[in-house]
Amino acid sequence: MSRAIILFSGGIDSTTTFAIAVQQGFEPVALSIDYGQRHRLELEKGREVLLQFPVHTQIVFPVDLTGIGGSALTADIPVPKSREMDQSIPVTYVPARNLIFLSIAAAFAEVHQAFDIFYGANVLDYSGYPDCRPEFIEAFEKTLRVGTKAGIDGSCFRIHAPLLKMTKAEIVLAGIRLGVDYSHTHSCYDPFPDGIACGKCDSCVIRRKGFSEAGATDPATYRVYPS
């Protein structure tokens, strides 16, 4: 049974990705990065989400990206609400975040001999993050092949992004088919102090639309801002 590292935030995408890795027969290792995110609740919720999977290991790795700044998710920049969705790159973009996360995953991959790395990137509902694009994944795989001991020794790093071309609705449906329980998943970028989702940030809007289009009930509770 081959081991896989799954970048795991406890949201819809990474939870579905985790379930897909399990279905594909991998022994899953969840790698959760504590990067000083505003929505730190996702780290706590993530542990609850994982309990539904009979076999799971979770590694929590701290790397404080607040020192880098430049994003509404880590610095003191307001999270936009109900903005026009377009393909521009939003202020919630954390510079080089997935690059840093995947680099850390590659280090764990090398130490734990788990050369399959899963992450929940997708290009359709992705709010324009450049490090969720297929060109990025391909270039990064090449970097690992030529720039790590394991790669040079012939181990084949594979970056799996099974959700890459799925809409949020398709992701939700795929998860439901795999029996995923989404009740503890957390998506909101800017929850209220009691943890209730705002319903208006990009992430909430995309999530709600996804469940709605999938004809499924979103188990999250929202305290929607007055419009």
Place this chain on the structure above:
Amino acid sequence: MSRAIILFSGGIDSTTTFAIAVQQGFEPVALSIDYGQRHRLELEKGREVLLQFPVHTQIVFPVDLTGIGGSALTADIPVPKSREMDQSIPVTYVPARNLIFLSIAAAFAEVHQAFDIFYGANVLDYSGYPDCRPEFIEAFEKTLRVGTKAGIDGSCFRIHAPLLKMTKAEIVLAGIRLGVDYSHTHSCYDPFPDGIACGKCDSCVIRRKGFSEAGATDPATYRVYPS
């Protein structure tokens, strides 16, 4: 004046690289990574080394790679002494270290609009680290071009590795020509508790050989193990 990020450990290579970036007209920002290295002295020494440069900014960014393990530099694996130098990858290899460091540098680059990133990799005296090879640098540059907001917006990330094909002797000579004062630089992987270099680890052996071949005096103090 264009800003550059220089990965800076306070050793011979990164100090020379810093001086080269200054000579090339960049406004230099030293990025020192506190990664839980055994030879933590290098972080303290680094500050002293930088004092010789009239303009310098230093960022110390913590990311604790001891949680990843797998290397004599971060885990509880003995640092080899007086080993046969060959092209095999040594136990002091930290999995994906330069990849993680350069990814962090890329994040700072994006926030600080400093798209020139310097690091002191070299392929000759490099003890076989895969993430010091030109193929790695090229693949990583491509990853930044396609996987960051700045890259997509047309900013041109350049990874500079000016020492890539230099021997340690050539590096020392280049530094001396630029007026570098190496007296505070630290190289030893496994110093004695009082900070004196061991003289026998790969890094000490390469350094001593470099100064010797350059016909220069090594300002470091060694307490050489009995052979």
